[in-house]
Amino acid sequence: xxISYPFxxxxxxxxxxxxxxxxxxxxxxxxxxGGFPVSLLPTARGDLPCWHGGIHLRGxxxxxxxxxxxxxxxxxxxxxxxxxxxxxxxxxxxxxLRHETQAGEQLPVVFYSLYMHLAAQDGLAADxxxxxxxxxxxxxxxxxxxxxxxxxxxxxVLGFAGQLYRHEAMHFEVFMLDADFRRVWCNSRDLTARNxxxxxxxxxxxxxxxxxxxxxxxxxxxxxxxxxxxxxLGGPFPLPVGxxxxxxxxxxxxxxxxxxxxxxxxxxxxxxxxxxxVGAPVVQDGFEYELWGLAxxxxxxxxxxxLEWLRLGRVVGSDRSTREENWQLVRYSETxxxxxxxxxxxxxxxxxxxxxxxxxxxxxDEGQASNAADGLCDDAPTxxxxxxxxxxxxxxxxxxxxxxxxxxxxxDADLEARYARxxxxxxxxxxxDAWERFRDHVAKMAFWSAAGLPERSVWxxxxxxxxxxxxxxxxxxxSEFFQLRPSHTLRQDKKGMLWEKVSPWTAGNKVLLxxxxxxxxxxxMRKYGIVSGKRQAAFFGNSIQETIWMRTLEESGGxxxxxxxxxxxxxxxxxxxxxxxxxxxxxxxxxxxxLALALKAAYDxxxxxxxLKRGNADLQDSNFPGLNAQHLKWRxxxxxxxxxxxxxxxxxxxxxxxxxxxTQLKMPLYAxxxxxxxxxxxxxxxxxxxxxxxxAFWKASAAVNLPASIHNLYSRALNGFEGRCSAYGVAMAVxxxxxxxxxxxxRAQVFPDMYERALK
Numbered sequence: 191x192x193i194s195y196p197f198x199x200x201x202x203x204x205x206x207x208x209x210x211x212x213x214x215x216x217x218x219x220x221x222x223x224g225g226f227p228v229s230l231l232p233t234a235r236g237d238l239p240c241w242h243g244g245i246h247l248r249g250x251x252x253x254x255x256x257x258x259x260x261x262x263x264x265x266x267x268x269x270x271x272x273x274x275x276x277x278x279x280x281x282x283x284x285x286x287l288r289h290e291t292q293a294g295e296q297l298p299v300v301f302y303s304l305y306m307h308l309a310a311q312d313g314l315a316a317d318x319x320x321x322x323x324x325x326x327x328x329x330x331x332x333x334x335x336x337x338x339x340x341x342x343x344x345x346x347v348l349g350f351a352g353q354l355y356r357h358e359a360m361h362f363e364v365f366m367l368d369a370d371f372r373r374v375w376c377n378s379r380d381l382t383a384r385n386x387x388x389x390x391x392x393x394x395x396x397x398x399x400x401x402x403x404x405x406x407x408x409x410x411x412x413x414x415x416x417x418x419x420x421x422x423l424g425g426p427f428p429l430p431v432g433x434x435x436x437x438x439x440x441x442x443x444x445x446x447x448x449x450x451x452x453x454x455x456x457x458x459x460x461x462x463x464x465x466x467x468v469g470a471p472v473v474q475d476g477f478e479y480e481l482w483g484l485a486x487x488x489x490x491x492x493x494x495x496x497l498e499w500l501r502l503g504r505v506v507g508s509d510r511s512t513r514e515e516n517w518q519l520v521r522y523s524e525t526x527x528x529x530x531x532x533x534x535x536x537x538x539x540x541x542x543x544x545x546x547x548x549x550x551x552x553x554x555d556e557g558q559a560s561n562a563a564d565g566l567c568d569d570a571p572t573x574x575x576x577x578x579x580x581x582x583x584x585x586x587x588x589x590x591x592x593x594x595x596x597x598x599x600x601x602d603a604d605l606e607a608r609y610a611r612x613x614x615x616x617x618x619x620x621x622x623d624a625w626e627r628f629r630d631h632v633a634k635m636a637f638w639s640a641a642g643l644p645e646r647s648v649w650x651x652x653x654x655x656x657x658x659x660x661x662x663x664x665x666x667x668x669s670e671f672f673q674l675r676p677s678h679t680l681r682q683d684k685k686g687m688l689w690e691k692v693s694p695w696t697a698g699n700k701v702l703l704x705x706x707x708x709x710x711x712x713x714x715m716r717k718y719g720i721v722s723g724k725r726q727a728a729f730f731g732n733s734i735q736e737t738i739w740m741r742t743l744e745e746s747g748g749x750x751x752x753x754x755x756x757x758x759x760x761x762x763x764x765x766x767x768x769x770x771x772x773x774x775x776x777x778x779x780x781x782x783x784x785l786a787l788a789l790k791a792a793y794d795x796x797x798x799x800x801x802l803k804r805g806n807a808d809l810q811d812s813n814f815p816g817l818n819a820q821h822l823k824w825r826x827x828x829x830x831x832x833x834x835x836x837x838x839x840x841x842x843x844x845x846x847x848x849x850x851x852x853t854q855l856k857m858p859l860y861a862x863x864x865x866x867x868x869x870x871x872x873x874x875x876x877x878x879x880x881x882x883x884x885x886a887f888w889k890a891s892a893a894v895n896l897p898a899s900i901h902n903l904y905s906r907a908l909n910g911f912e913g914r915c916s917a918y919g920v921a922m923a924v925x926x927x928x929x930x931x932x933x934x935x936x937r938a939q940v941f942p943d944m945y946e947r948a949l950k
Contacts, residue, residue, distance in 0.1 A: 244363030249351025281352030294389030392542025392662035394503035404528030492778030550591030664721025731918030882919030
């Protein structure tokens, strides 16, 4: 599920998602105006709380962009602004999009995004007008238009913020119909119904009953000396010393692994409702980048399962360790932290997919309150939260996590009933002329019935919080994944630099590699933390090229290579017998030391020869008595299969081995760096062509292909780097908000120059 904010200035691009959201709010938010989910309407008898399904955002001169791929439900491109009494001018232009995506295998997400008060035709300079899509700019007028199945891509320009009385601003809204909401929503308070969605995403969360035992030192650390975990190959990894004790009350712990850092925040319930943080978060720098070593040390019989304990808080895959434990550093009082085992069944495991209630997530249905038919909010808990939010940061945070089912303000079908209280004697709309002006004002903005929406009351999310929440998903739909195919690629050969067309990923009734492995790829990326756009771009920039544009999981020329039969297999080609052995041991499979040493010695002997004298005779399977049929099957499984009958291991191994490589070689360390994009023009046999590269991508690519050249930037020794960059540039455009360089050296949110967007 790819989703981004409606404004994408470079100043809002942060690796820290919470900082990113805060920057969007501070740059574009309108304080004390157009709040969510209630806006206060001043009247002669005091403020009346009106349901307000979105928020108002400043434009700041930036274009308004689609937050996700979708289809246009309805739009209006007004020729000019309207005026409402002394409040002044307002724009009636809008675009309503429907988005159908996924946050997991069994987690479909269908939602709508609304961009209201977009600038009218006469309010746009020629350069801005030219940025609008043709389907929009060529149909100005007051009518609501429904263009059928008009496709919109994430980050496409939809317009510019127009006039909203005294501001240049737009109303931004995200909502779901009832059935769509109930497929997504999970009440995490109902802990008996499920132990969290297996299809989880984002941070790991734990509910700790009172009386859990905390210890001062990690039980797997040495009993004496420095507090540390000794890695099998290198280390040690230092650990803080905690304090033994127990928690007197129930605690809620949220653990995130981001940018190499582990952060654990503890919460507790407060009298009267709600939750508050317990002290400062526990932060361990470098923890995520050392997961391969930590899993290998703490779960030596099956590090693969250990990684799931450490990252996900539970084991969801098929691999298992005999160590059913997950000792983590957690705060259990304002002044004390300690190590607690989070594995026992008594401790509930959740993820962000479960909408943890202690972070403020809750759902309110106006239909449960009085006067549900009108447009005013009568829900007492919601009103109390709105009142407290102005002075209480915890209440303000909870308000962002509130989801409300309420009537849409864009429906003018029953205005008399909805605003009857405003027409009472002494109220703002009591006078007939005031009511007529108001009704005309609402009618000029309304579109609900004309858009064909089936429900009058819908579930409204705080739109920026919705985006922040689902940006954690990292799940790619088929449509999103197919966009990663570059239309062309650069390749160096004896004739010079070639510019070659990449064939579409279609083959009639034949099973395609991307279709067969999309689910295992998504599952692998969740397991190994390849969920941010930059990490995925670094991964697929390499994988798409190594698989010859997602057509094979076998290295080109495999059986004839000097290191055959240990040639490359999988989505990041696992090659070299020692790497196969390391992967088998990662999965908990027995490989004797004598076999491992014999394979390594044979490989090293051949590798030491001049390239023209190398041959694969000494590496043949028959030379190694300890190499049995099971080993050979494990090796072939990494190559996968497109046959009609395919085993679970043939689905798992090609993707999981790539995740193993990713973690073992610390590719995320390089992928997480700032991607300083360069636009490079190459002379080719087809004229000058372009690729996009960055030092971050070079280092991530070198880590898995040419470790000795990580710091030898853009060395010619790295095989196929130009092709990798062809895939990387497209992936960065599809998966991230990092601006690509333009021909004049500027930055723009555009698709790569000279490449075409895949349409599947």
